[in-house]
Amino acid sequence: MSPGTRTKIAVLGVLLLVLLLVPILLPSAFHLRVAALVWINATAALGLALLMGQAGQVSLGHAGFMGIGAYATALGPKHLGLDPLASMALGTLAAGLLALLVGRPILRLKGHYLAVATLGLGILVHLVIVSEVPITGGPDGIQVPRLEFLGWRLVGPELWYGITGTVLLLAAWLALNLEDSATGRALRALHDSEIAASVVGVDVARHKLVVFVIAAVYAAIAGGLFALFNRFVTPDVAGFLRSIELVTMVVIGGMGSIAGAIVGAALLTVLPQALTLFHEYEHAVLGFLIILFMVFLRQGIVPGLAGLLARRRLA
Amino acid sequence: MIRRRLLQGVATAGLLLAAQPLAAAEPIKIGSFLSVTGPASFLGDPEKRTLELYVGKINAAGGVLGRKLELVVYDDGGDANNARTFATRLVESDKVVAVVGGTTTATTMAAIPVLEDAQVPFISLAGGIEIVEPVKPFTFKTPHTDRMACEKIFEDVKKRGLSKVGLISSTAGFGASMRNQCLKVAPERGIQIVADERYAPGDTDTTPQLNKIKGSGAQAIVNADFGQGPAIVTRNVKQLGLDLPLYQSHGVASKSFIDLAGPAAEGVRLPAAAMLVPDQLPDSDPQKKVVLDYKTTYESTQNQPVSTFGGHAYDGLMLLVQAIERAGSTDGVKIRDALQATKGFVGTGGVVNMSPTDHMGLDLSAFRMLEIRGGTWKLLY
Numbered sequence: 001m002s003p004g005t006r007t008k009i010a011v012l013g014v015l016l017l018v019l020l021l022v023p024i025l026l027p028s029a030f031h032l033r034v035a036a037l038v039w040i041n042a043t044a045a046l047g048l049a050l051l052m053g054q055a056g057q058v059s060l061g062h063a064g065f066m067g068i069g070a071y072a073t074a075l076g077p078k079h080l081g082l083d084p085l086a087s088m089a090l091g092t093l094a095a096g097l098l099a100l101l102v103g104r105p106i107l108r109l110k111g112h113y114l115a116v117a118t119l120g121l122g123i124l125v126h127l128v129i130v131s132e133v134p135i136t137g138g139p140d141g142i143q144v145p146r147l148e149f150l151g152w153r154l155v156g157p158e159l160w161y162g163i164t165g166t167v168l169l170l171a172a173w174l175a176l177n178l179e180d181s182a183t184g185r186a187l188r189a190l191h192d193s194e195i196a197a198s199v200v201g202v203d204v205a206r207h208k209l210v211v212f213v214i215a216a217v218y219a220a221i222a223g224g225l226f227a228l229f230n231r232f233v234t235p236d237v238a239g240f241l242r243s244i245e246l247v248t249m250v251v252i253g254g255m256g257s258i259a260g261a262i263v264g265a266a267l268l269t270v271l272p273q274a275l276t277l278f279h280e281y282e283h284a285v286l287g288f289l290i291i292l293f294m295v296f297l298r299q300g301i302v303p304g305l306a307g308l309l310a311r312r313r314l315a
Numbered sequence: 316m317i318r319r320r321l322l323q324g325v326a327t328a329g330l331l332l333a334a335q336p337l338a339a340a341e342p343i344k345i346g347s348f349l350s351v352t353g354p355a356s357f358l359g360d361p362e363k364r365t366l367e368l369y370v371g372k373i374n375a376a377g378g379v380l381g382r383k384l385e386l387v388v389y390d391d392g393g394d395a396n397n398a399r400t401f402a403t404r405l406v407e408s409d410k411v412v413a414v415v416g417g418t419t420t421a422t423t424m425a426a427i428p429v430l431e432d433a434q435v436p437f438i439s440l441a442g443g444i445e446i447v448e449p450v451k452p453f454t455f456k457t458p459h460t461d462r463m464a465c466e467k468i469f470e471d472v473k474k475r476g477l478s479k480v481g482l483i484s485s486t487a488g489f490g491a492s493m494r495n496q497c498l499k500v501a502p503e504r505g506i507q508i509v510a511d512e513r514y515a516p517g518d519t520d521t522t523p524q525l526n527k528i529k530g531s532g533a534q535a536i537v538n539a540d541f542g543q544g545p546a547i548v549t550r551n552v553k554q555l556g557l558d559l560p561l562y563q564s565h566g567v568a569s570k571s572f573i574d575l576a577g578p579a580a581e582g583v584r585l586p587a588a589a590m591l592v593p594d595q596l597p598d599s600d601p602q603k604k605v606v607l608d609y610k611t612t613y614e615s616t617q618n619q620p621v622s623t624f625g626g627h628a629y630d631g632l633m634l635l636v637q638a639i640e641r642a643g644s645t646d647g648v649k650i651r652d653a654l655q656a657t658k659g660f661v662g663t664g665g666v667v668n669m670s671p672t673d674h675m676g677l678d679l680s681a682f683r684m685l686e687i688r689g690g691t692w693k694l695l696y
Contacts, residue, residue: 028407028408029403029407030400030403030404030406030407033400033403034400037396037400130487131486138491138492139421139487140419140420140421140424140443140445141395141421141424141425143424226396230396230399230425231428232395232399232424232425232428234395234396234421234425236393236394236396236421237396272397273400273404276389276390282390283352
């Protein structure tokens with residue numbers, strides 16, 4: 001077995017175990033809701049982790065793609081009479097095309113132009129959602145119709161826990177495969193040195209673009225799932241702060257680590273719920289914890305802990 | 316052996332005795348999710364302080380139905396998704412009897428399905444009319460709506476013998492929502508909207524829009540917005556020398572508007588809650604005592620000036636407490652029935668008369684018409 005395959009099996013195995021254990025240990029609807037939110041955020045963070053960790057590019061407007069997925073799912077049935085699932089698919093397609101359109105010219109340039117462009121893009125998406133009140137419902141948000149599948153009404157936290165968990169598992173499997181493929185190796189090569197990579201024949205711009213589109217599609221799927229699960233979306237879903245939150249998830253968990261993105265998403269989604277104990281000091285404690293993680297596990301939680309373990313084994 | 320049994324018996328009896336009053340004194344849990352931080356914190360913070368202050372006072376006075384109240388407050392940061400998560404948490408984990416909260420219309424709308432499904436009575440503190448229209452079985456609200464502000468303004472315009480109104484509003488949430496309501500109620504009130512101008516939230520100049528209104532033959536100007544926008548519009552109206560009555564909304568009902576607009580604010584009229592002018596209310600006014608009491612209590616304990624927003628939370632909590640007392644139970648359906656049977660409740664926002672088809676229960680008398688004179692509010696009627 002190659003080391004790549006071994007990591008793949010380990011990550012997917014642990015993820016599957018956690019997915020199965022959570023409903024047994026924490027069966028209340030509230031816990032399952034928070035868990036489902038973790039799986040949704042993790043799906044979006046996964047795509048971003050590929051972009052940041054593998055291609056070395058940052059998207060500061062990633063919530064914009066989530067917003068496109070979420071609002072497509074909400075608006076398709078309302079204005080076009082489409083099935084919510086079909087609208088979600090269209091939204092995902094739209095997000096992918098938009099990423100292609102924006103990424104194509106920009107990713108030809110060196111440096112962090114993508115960060116600037118996506119920053120603007122994210123804010124634009126948010127602005128459109130907020131101001132087009134007759135279409136999007138504006139800042140007060142919009143209801144999303146219940147999902148029906150073959151006559152079944154898909155409701156209840158248990159069911160959505162299962163759906164979001166399965167999607168995350170699939171997303172993680174695809175991401176791990178990508179990492180372990182020729183594209184993944186080409187990406188890591190261009191991350192280390194674009195010149196060296198292009199010398200050995202890697203089409204730098206094309207590879208970056210592929211990951212960027214994949215990341216956008218992941219975010220849009222997460223957004224669509226969120227809309228269907230929550231049955232209510234507000235422009236917050238596409239907000240700038242949400243974009244920063246996604247980047248923070250990836251950085252805290254460990255850039256370039258698929259497992260790290262999931263851990264980061266879990267941490268940033270669960271901690272605010274756990275910290276309500278501290279009342280007024282909630283935000284201070286959250287910030288303090290993030291600083292601690294960044295100081296003591298500088299590469300991020302997953303790579304940092306893995307490194308610590310390896311060093312201890314050697315010593 | 317016998318002695319041990321005896322001891323066991325005594326111990327069990329003791330436990331049973333101890334358990335009896337304990338069960339009776341179990342607190343009544345009231346839940347809340349508020350935007351204490353984030354962009355809506357100027358609303359959420361006084362709401363939280365008010366709820367905590369008055370739950371403490373009620374408990375000191377012996378509680379409700381002989382039981383203490385226990386308040387569970389979560390901060391949603393103004394994020395509708397957080398609000399929904401906390402609403403789920405209040406229902407599932409905290410098992411609250413009722414919820415008083417929901418600072419913004421978005422957070423309220425996100426939480427409604429959760430609380431309706433669980434049949435938990437919910438008193439929202441947000442302004443949007445869609446919260447109670449159409450009426451939902453378990454959802455109530457305390458603040459006035461934008462529509463009432465429009466109606467009050469149009470009533471005053473009519474009183475002045477005028478009928479042509481130029482509307483200028485912000486494209487952001489509050490302004491957009493109030494604009495829609497004003498457009499909707501204008502024909503019912505015999506008002507003709509001759510201009511409908513809009514500006515974006517960050518705009519620093521509105522003279523082009525006002526010039527259009529000037530040319531439209533408007534006899535009065537109505538501005539729907541809150542924050543800095545209204546101050547800019549007010550100054551621009553003065554700068555252009557427009558000699559038309561200017562109306563602002565309840566969204567500017569704070570001292571900072573007068574400071575921002577300066578002398579240009581002189582003569583501006585606006586509908587607002589009694590809370591802004593408690594001292595000017597006549598002694599015969601039923602609200603005078605309630606509003607003054609709340610103001611004194613809040614200002615003496617919180618070291619900050621009172622706001623209408625905290626008042627909404629006060630009204631919500633008191634409505635709920637009275638409903639629980641009348642229902643004589645903490646059963647959700649019974650509290651709901653008692654809530655919608657509320658008649659003649661005097662709160663800081665107005666006199667509340669609920670019914671199964673009206674889950675807000677305020678009429679136009681809840682709004683007072685104020686005019687800014689000499690840099691302060693003057694109660695007109």
